[in-house]
Amino acid sequence: MRTPAHLADLAPGQSATIAAIEAHAGLRNRLEALGLSRGQRVQMLRRAWLAGPLHVRVGMTELMLRRADAARVGLEVGLDPWPVAA
Amino acid sequence: MAGGRVSTIAVLGMPNTGKSTLFNQLTGSHAHIGNWPGITVDLMQADVDLQGTPAQLVDLPGIYDLRGHSDDEAVVRRFLESTRLDLVVVVLNASQLDRQLRLALQVRQLGLPAVLLLNMADEAKRFGVTIDTTSLAEELAMPVVLLSAKYRRGLGEARHQMAKAIAKGLSQEGPGGSQAPVAHLDACLAEGDGALQRQIAQLMERSVTLPPQWRDRLTRRLDGVLLHPLLGLPLFFLVMALMFQAIYAIGVPLQEALGTLLDSFGQGVIAPLIRGLPAFAQGFLLEGVYQGIGTVSAFLPVIFLFFLAMGVVEDSGYLSRAAYLMDAFMERLGLDGRSFVLSLMGFGCNVPAIMGTRVMRDRGLRLLSMLIIPFSLCSARLNVFLFMASVFFAPRVGGLVIFGLYVMSFAAAIVTALLFKGRFSSNEPLVLELPPYRFPTLRQMFSRAWLEVRHFWFWSRRFIIFGVVAVWLLNNLPFGVEPASAQSFSGWIGRALMPVLGPLGINPKLAVALLFGFIAKEIVLGGLAVIYGQANPLALGHALALDVNWVQAVSFMLFTLLYTPCLSTVAVIRSESKSAKFTWFSVLWSLALAWGTSFGFYQLATALGWGSLVLH
Numbered sequence: 001m002r003t004p005a006h007l008a009d010l011a012p013g014q015s016a017t018i019a020a021i022e023a024h025a026g027l028r029n030r031l032e033a034l035g036l037s038r039g040q041r042v043q044m045l046r047r048a049w050l051a052g053p054l055h056v057r058v059g060m061t062e063l064m065l066r067r068a069d070a071a072r073v074g075l076e077v078g079l080d081p082w083p084v085a086a
Numbered sequence: 087m088a089g090g091r092v093s094t095i096a097v098l099g100m101p102n103t104g105k106s107t108l109f110n111q112l113t114g115s116h117a118h119i120g121n122w123p124g125i126t127v128d129l130m131q132a133d134v135d136l137q138g139t140p141a142q143l144v145d146l147p148g149i150y151d152l153r154g155h156s157d158d159e160a161v162v163r164r165f166l167e168s169t170r171l172d173l174v175v176v177v178l179n180a181s182q183l184d185r186q187l188r189l190a191l192q193v194r195q196l197g198l199p200a201v202l203l204l205n206m207a208d209e210a211k212r213f214g215v216t217i218d219t220t221s222l223a224e225e226l227a228m229p230v231v232l233l234s235a236k237y238r239r240g241l242g243e244a245r246h247q248m249a250k251a252i253a254k255g256l257s258q259e260g261p262g263g264s265q266a267p268v269a270h271l272d273a274c275l276a277e278g279d280g281a282l283q284r285q286i287a288q289l290m291e292r293s294v295t296l297p298p299q300w301r302d303r304l305t306r307r308l309d310g311v312l313l314h315p316l317l318g319l320p321l322f323f324l325v326m327a328l329m330f331q332a333i334y335a336i337g338v339p340l341q342e343a344l345g346t347l348l349d350s351f352g353q354g355v356i357a358p359l360i361r362g363l364p365a366f367a368q369g370f371l372l373e374g375v376y377q378g379i380g381t382v383s384a385f386l387p388v389i390f391l392f393f394l395a396m397g398v399v400e401d402s403g404y405l406s407r408a409a410y411l412m413d414a415f416m417e418r419l420g421l422d423g424r425s426f427v428l429s430l431m432g433f434g435c436n437v438p439a440i441m442g443t444r445v446m447r448d449r450g451l452r453l454l455s456m457l458i459i460p461f462s463l464c465s466a467r468l469n470v471f472l473f474m475a476s477v478f479f480a481p482r483v484g485g486l487v488i489f490g491l492y493v494m495s496f497a498a499a500i501v502t503a504l505l506f507k508g509r510f511s512s513n514e515p516l517v518l519e520l521p522p523y524r525f526p527t528l529r530q531m532f533s534r535a536w537l538e539v540r541h542f543w544f545w546s547r548r549f550i551i552f553g554v555v556a557v558w559l560l561n562n563l564p565f566g567v568e569p570a571s572a573q574s575f576s577g578w579i580g581r582a583l584m585p586v587l588g589p590l591g592i593n594p595k596l597a598v599a600l601l602f603g604f605i606a607k608e609i610v611l612g613g614l615a616v617i618y619g620q621a622n623p624l625a626l627g628h629a630l631a632l633d634v635n636w637v638q639a640v641s642f643m644l645f646t647l648l649y650t651p652c653l654s655t656v657a658v659i660r661s662e663s664k665s666a667k668f669t670w671f672s673v674l675w676s677l678a679l680a681w682g683t684s685f686g687f688y689q690l691a692t693a694l695g696w697g698s699l700v701l702h
């Protein structure tokens with residue numbers, strides 16, 4: 001499966017590696033403190049309906065975040081080297 | 087030893103790492119709110135004895151990053167820059183060291199003497215995370231203790247290491263006393279920032295083994311159901327409804343029993359004691375001051391129960407799930423799902439719901455939530471409405487009126503949020519941890535609920551008693567008038583308000599009842615009974631129905647629904663927001679909304695000639 005360019009577009013069950021955080025300092029800082037930083041693997045666990053928030057896992061932490069914020073997390077594009085079984 | 091000087095220890099950690107739990111375990115329940123120059127939030131503080139060394143422990147707000155941009159992060163920075171510390175205790179979640187070590191490294195970068203406590207050892211073990219504390223301690227050059235605050239494991243070792251670290255600091259200290267506060271904090275941190283990521287990776291590789299696969303099956307399965315796109319919301323509402331029922335099934339009888347008890351104490355013990363005094367003084371003491379104390383006390387059982395329930399929802403990890411479930415809707419109102427949970431709780435009683443906004447750390451979000459919670463139709467208001475509906479409407483219509491008032495209550499909250507979300511916007515992004523599901527312990531829940539009760543008593547008592555006394559005086563002055571009659575000050579105010587309230591169909595008597603309602607909606611009916619001179623509810627209903635028509639009654643109900651719920655709510659808004667300006671704003675806005683709504687309704691209904699319709 002090809003990896004989309006942004007965390008907001010990842011399908012449930014899919015994982016990818018974070019390439020960059022393109023957010024203003026406040027958001028970037030918070031995302032990094034919660035583990036979403038360059039080079040980390042993230043997995044999409046579920047996406048709420050009606051453009052609701054996303055449930056993701058990064059390292060040993062599970063998070064919810066809004067789509068607008070997740071769109072600022074860039075992923076490494078390319079074939080997913082480690083497809084994860086759901 | 088430096089002459090028995092009391093050492094100062096700060097407890098620092100990321101949110102949700104169990105910092106407060108640990109703080110309570112270390113200090114017993116002797117904590118009080120400390121006073122620190124330049125720090126605007128409450129910091130809990132307690133004196134402890136660490137194996138013979140006297141020390142004061144200060145609990146700092148949970149933060150993610152010492153260089154972060156949130157209010158709490160600024161508070162912690164200011165604290166570190168202005169306080170001489172002997173030791174910093176850094177509390178991290180042992181199973182999330184992959185991201186949390188950053189805080190320990192930042193503290194080390196600042197050169198502060200530190201002890202690292204890795205909490206939730208039980209979970210780390212359950213998830214298959216193993217930590218080599220000896221190697222970690224060596225790499226970080228600070229003592230490291232693995233412990234579990236909730237289950238009281240490893241606390242002795244933690245105390246021992248803290249005492250040792252302090253003794254070491256004292257033996258090195260010069261004649262000038264302890265460590266100077268940190269200078270140039272930001273510059274110092276910026277210097278170390280670049281290397282953080284690499285250092286964390288290195289520490290993880292040398293000292294921590296993560297499980298090859300995530301092991302928390304229970305959480306995975308529960309989330310599959312509780313966060314299910316279709317089932318999630320109905321389940322959430324079911325949980326809320328059950329909790330609500332439980333609180334009020336127990337709380338209301340308790341509240342009534344307490345009321346009766348206080349009443350008979352007043353009549354049986356206090357009244358005889360003050361019998362020698364003039365009648366006015368007797369009334370002042372009994373119906374003013376003592377009644378004021380009673381008003382405060384009446385809230386204590388509900389607050390206790392509310393926080394027991396809230397403790398379960400929060401500690402189990404469900405509160406952040408509720409935020410997930412409701413976010414699609416709440417985001418559009420500038421709020422998040424936690425505000426929704428609290429507003430729902432507000433339908434029981436606004437006071438604990440407002441206190442509960444403390445779970446939200448962002449100030450804008452908190453203030454906006456505090457602004458909308460008072461519109462939740464609480465059980466005290468419901469009592470007034472049930473009575474009025476039974477007087478003015480046939481049962482079927484009455485039910486519709488009550489339903490309509492609930493709709494108005496939601497509408498007022500939504501309109502308020504939409505209008506003011508720009509003014510009280512949150513500047514923190516909503517990125518919340520969804521922790522693994524946990525079983526709260528009884529002990530923990532009880533001590534939390536008890537703390538909240540004490541907090542309410544401490545902060546709100548004077549304000550409420552003062553308000554009750556003031557309204558009593560208005561009703562009973564000048565000397566010798568019939569209480570709350572047309573000749574009393576409040577009767578006079580009722581008439582003076584007619585230019586404002588007349589257009590709403592509210593007559594001077596109802597205006598005085600609204601004055602009563604400002605103290606508490608519980609006493610509106612009692613107030614009406616005094617004003618109309620009818621103690622019997624049936625007779626009071628008759629007298630009311632003769633005096634006003636149903637359009638006036640609905641206008642009165644709308645006003646009662648929307649204006650200031652009660653003095654206690656105002657008191658907690660003030661103590662939680664710590665801003666007199668915001669408190670005024672909240673009171674005035676609700677008055678304005680109440681006035682506008684009643685005005686619109688009354689004028690429209692009168693123009694349509696509804697007043698003469700008989701609906702009974």
Ligand SMILES: Nc1nc2c(ncn2[C@@H]2O[C@H](COP(=O)(O)OP(=O)(O)OP(=O)(O)O)[C@@H](O)[C@H]2O)c(=O)[nH]1
Nearest residue numbers: 101102103104105106107148206234235236237401
């Ligand atoms: N499993 C486990 N849970 C714990 C432990 N210590 C605390 N908890 C739980 O972790 C959650 C957070 O604890 P708190 O003490 O409120 O955390 P805090 O760090 O003070 O959080 P903030 O108030 O947000 O700063 C609660 O549900 C606690 O019951 C522990 O040792 N093991």
